[in-house]
Amino acid sequence: MINLFSLDRIYHPATSVLRQLGGMALMFFSSIFYAFRRPWKLNYIFKQMEFIGVKSLGVVLITGTFTGMVLAIQTYYGFRKFGAEGLVGATVALSMTRELGPVLTSLMVTGRAGSAIAAELGTMRVTEQIDALIVMALNPIKYLVTPRVIASFFMLPVLTIISDFVGIVGGWLVGVKLLGINEGAFINKMIKYVDLEDIYDGLIKSACFGIILSVVACYKGFYTAGGAEGVGRSTTESVVIASVSILVADYILTSLMF
Amino acid sequence: MKINRLSPELKVGIVVLIGFIILFYMSFKISKFGILSEKGYELQVYLENANGIDPKSPVLIAGVEIGRVKKVKLDNFKALVTLIIKEGVQIPSDSTIAIKTQGVLGDKYLEIIPGNDKKILAKGEMIKNVKAAPDFDEMFSEVSTAAKKFGNTIGEFQGLLGDKEKTSIKKSIENIQTITVEFKDIIKENKQSINSMITNADDTLKGLKKIVNDVEAGKGSLGMLVKDDRLYMDAKETMGALKSISKDIEEGKGLLGKLVKDDSLYNDAKDTVKNLKDLTDGIKKGDGTLGKLAKDESLYIETEKAMKKLQKGADGLSEMTPISILGTIFSFIF
Numbered sequence: 001m002i003n004l005f006s007l008d009r010i011y012h013p014a015t016s017v018l019r020q021l022g023g024m025a026l027m028f029f030s031s032i033f034y035a036f037r038r039p040w041k042l043n044y045i046f047k048q049m050e051f052i053g054v055k056s057l058g059v060v061l062i063t064g065t066f067t068g069m070v071l072a073i074q075t076y077y078g079f080r081k082f083g084a085e086g087l088v089g090a091t092v093a094l095s096m097t098r099e100l101g102p103v104l105t106s107l108m109v110t111g112r113a114g115s116a117i118a119a120e121l122g123t124m125r126v127t128e129q130i131d132a133l134i135v136m137a138l139n140p141i142k143y144l145v146t147p148r149v150i151a152s153f154f155m156l157p158v159l160t161i162i163s164d165f166v167g168i169v170g171g172w173l174v175g176v177k178l179l180g181i182n183e184g185a186f187i188n189k190m191i192k193y194v195d196l197e198d199i200y201d202g203l204i205k206s207a208c209f210g211i212i213l214s215v216v217a218c219y220k221g222f223y224t225a226g227g228a229e230g231v232g233r234s235t236t237e238s239v240v241i242a243s244v245s246i247l248v249a250d251y252i253l254t255s256l257m258f
Numbered sequence: 259m260k261i262n263r264l265s266p267e268l269k270v271g272i273v274v275l276i277g278f279i280i281l282f283y284m285s286f287k288i289s290k291f292g293i294l295s296e297k298g299y300e301l302q303v304y305l306e307n308a309n310g311i312d313p314k315s316p317v318l319i320a321g322v323e324i325g326r327v328k329k330v331k332l333d334n335f336k337a338l339v340t341l342i343i344k345e346g347v348q349i350p351s352d353s354t355i356a357i358k359t360q361g362v363l364g365d366k367y368l369e370i371i372p373g374n375d376k377k378i379l380a381k382g383e384m385i386k387n388v389k390a391a392p393d394f395d396e397m398f399s400e401v402s403t404a405a406k407k408f409g410n411t412i413g414e415f416q417g418l419l420g421d422k423e424k425t426s427i428k429k430s431i432e433n434i435q436t437i438t439v440e441f442k443d444i445i446k447e448n449k450q451s452i453n454s455m456i457t458n459a460d461d462t463l464k465g466l467k468k469i470v471n472d473v474e475a476g477k478g479s480l481g482m483l484v485k486d487d488r489l490y491m492d493a494k495e496t497m498g499a500l501k502s503i504s505k506d507i508e509e510g511k512g513l514l515g516k517l518v519k520d521d522s523l524y525n526d527a528k529d530t531v532k533n534l535k536d537l538t539d540g541i542k543k544g545d546g547t548l549g550k551l552a553k554d555e556s557l558y559i560e561t562e563k564a565m566k567k568l569q570k571g572a573d574g575l576s577e578m579t580p581i582s583i584l585g586t587i588f589s590f591i592f
Contacts, residue, residue, distance in 0.1 A: 043266075050266035054273050155270075158277035165280040194288050195314075199281070 024219045027141065028211065031149045031218075034142035044147040052113040052148070052214075053155030059108045060159045061166055067100050068092055068167030072174040076181065086185030090193040092171030097198045098258075101164040103250055106156060106209035110242045114217040117148055118238035121221025122231035130222070145218045149211060156210030157203040164202065201257045208253060209246045216242040298325060298342040299381040303355050303368075305388060308337030310366030311357065317341050317368045319349075327368065341368070349385075350375040356389035397571065404567025411560040418557075 075091045121144060124130050133140045168190070175181045220238035224230045305311070308330050317325040325343035332338070343349065352373030360367055370385070379385065419427075445452070 046266045046270055049270040054266075054269045057273060155273075158274050161277045161281045161284075162273075165284065191288055196285055196288055199284060199288070203281075 020219070023223065024215050027145060027219050027222070028149070028215045030141050031146040031215070034139060035146045035150055037142065041143070041147065044143070045150050048147045048151035049155050051116070052109060052151050053159060056109050056112050056155075056159060057162070059112055060105050060163050063104050063108050064096070064101065064163035064166040065170040067104055068096055068170030068172075069174045071095055071100070071167070072171040072179070076175060076179050085179075085181045086189050087193075088175045088179075088181055089168075089171065089186035089190035092175070093168050093190045093194045094198060096164045096167035096171070097194060097202045099202075099250075099254075101160045101167060102156075102202045102206035102209060103246065105160045105163045106206060106213060106246050107243055109152070109156065109159065109210075110213045110217075110239055110246065113152075114213045114242050115235050115239050117214065117217035118221040118224075118235045119231055121218060122224035122234045125222060125224045126227050126231060140222070145215075145222065148218055149214045152210035152214035153207055154210075156206040160203055160206035161199070164199065197257075204257070205250065205253050208249060212245050212249055213242040216245060298344050300328065301325075301341045301343055301349070301379055301381075301383060301385055303339050303341065303385040303388065304333070305337045305339055305357070306390065308339055308357075310359075311337070311339060311368065315365075315367055317343065317370060319347070319370050319372060324370075339368075348378045351377040351379050351383070352387065353379070353385060354387040354389050355385045400567060401571030404564055404571055407560065408564035408568065411557065411564055414560070415557060 071092045072088055075088045076085060079085050079087050079091075121130075124144070130140050130144070133143060172186065176183045176186055217238040220234040220241070224234040226233070311327055311330055313327055313329055315327040316323045317327065324347045325341050328340040328342045330337055330339050349370060350373040352375040354371040354373065356369050356371065357366055358369045359365065371389075373387075
């Protein structure tokens with residue numbers, strides 16, 4: 001029988017992956033646990049919401065709009081071959097609400113806010129600020145991780161719905177105004193084929209992605225070791241792991257939902 | 259207060275508000291009938307095959323959406339479909355319902371064809387008349403058998419026409435062609451004379467008209483003939499002479515008399531007619547190629563059958579068009 005204690009002490013890629021997975025899950029549950037414990041520091045949460053949500057707005061707007069626009073062009077040249085240009089609107093709207101809105105928004109937020117979280121917490125760790133918090137009897141999880149997880153959980157759906165909307169508007173601009181698709185068909189097919197579930201499921205997905213990216217970034221930053229170099233490494237790792245996990249989780253969630 | 263001094267709460271609040279406004283706007287746009295859909299009355303219908311009919315499939319009258327499918331469930335091996343019809347839309351109780359296909363994606367919807375009954379369907383009632391939807395698999399097999407039979411018929415027909423018949427038909431057509439060409443040439447050559455002939459005929463007719471007018475008026479000898487009694491007396495005398503001549507013929511005197519009285523000419527004619535009759539009898543009985551062509555009804559019946567089937571198949575095929583378009587789409591995409 002394998003001795004789990006000795007397994008824990010050897011460094012091996014396999015055990016390392018398992019250890020990290022467990023650590024992330026623990027961090028997620030404890031952050032949720034502390035979220036329901038007094039005192040509630042609402043202003044910390046709002047600060048993080050501003051940082052993760054409001055400040056990512058520009059990036060999300062640009063990616064959303066251009067994604068919608070390029071989708072319209074691509075599907076237009078495809079659909080035109082059999083005279084179904086009217087379906088471009090429905091295709092753009094469905095792709096944006098179900099898939100591209102949530103995933104691209106989460107990836108952009110991961111790149112912008114996730115990396116920042118990892119770097120910030122990593123720097124706090126290597127400069128022993130986290131140790132100082134513990135010494136001051138402040139729970140670092142409650143103080144640092146919980147606000148970020150909650151903020152991501154709430155702000156990602158908001159960013160996603162904005163991204164969906166500007167994406168559809170971008171698609172409309174390119175499709176109707178530039179390529180001259182019949183506007184009535186564009187709008188009506190969109191309304192016909194897009195259901196409320198498509199939008200809501202996309203938002204649920206993006207909330208899950210928000211939790212994934214914030215937990216991964218917090219974990220990687222929180223357990224940084226090795227000085228400035230370590231901070232750089234955990235920043236990179238947090239972005240890579242969060243992006244990959246988001247795409248994997250996207251498949252799982254989508255197959256569960258639709 | 260400068261814009262960058264806004265508290266984080268306010269900034270977050272503004273963004274969240276924008277998000278909510280967009281969410282509500284999009285939800286409202288998409289829900290169409292959505293929340294209002296519950297304000298309607300339910301109707302039910304049994305379908306033999308509800309393939310492609312899902313909850314939310316539209317229900318149309320004359321292409322206008324008047325309701326949606328609420329649910330589809332199995333009941334006694336038939337599909338029991340519950341519809342929600344908009345309040346204010348009244349459907350006669352003898353209306354017919356049919357499954358139809360729409361758009362390139364082959365979406366199915368229900369079409370209600372209103373009846374003439376004064377009675378209106380009330381909540382929870384059943385639409386009894388269902389127009390059967392074509393089953394594509396069945397149709398395909400029918401089309402293929404029809405095509406096979408048609409092919410067989412053509413084969414039989416080809417067998418019936420041997421090489422000999424073919425050459426003779428060919429020859430006949432060639433002959434007809436030559437005749438036509440010759441006829442055309444004749445007409446061309448004699449165009450002038452034909453024209454003058456017509457002109458002459460025209461003149462003659464005019465003259466005749468004049469003569470008739472004169473006769474009417476009793477002018478000239480013909481007019482006198484018509485108007486004068488003396489001719490009658492002369493005619494009577496002539497008749498008497500003719501009578502005596504015919505009597506001579508009756509007795510077999512002279513050449514004319516022989517012609518009338520001798521049987522041999524008549525017998526010759528009779529034999530000829532008999533031969534002709536034998537020939538046509540042969541044709542009637544179905545001997546020889548010509549007879550077969552004339553008498554064998556199976557060819558005609560087979561052809562008719564095949565045509566009917568083909569027609570059916572073509573109807574089916576035209577209904578299949580959306581699906582084949584969808585096929586094209588898929589093959590294009592993948």
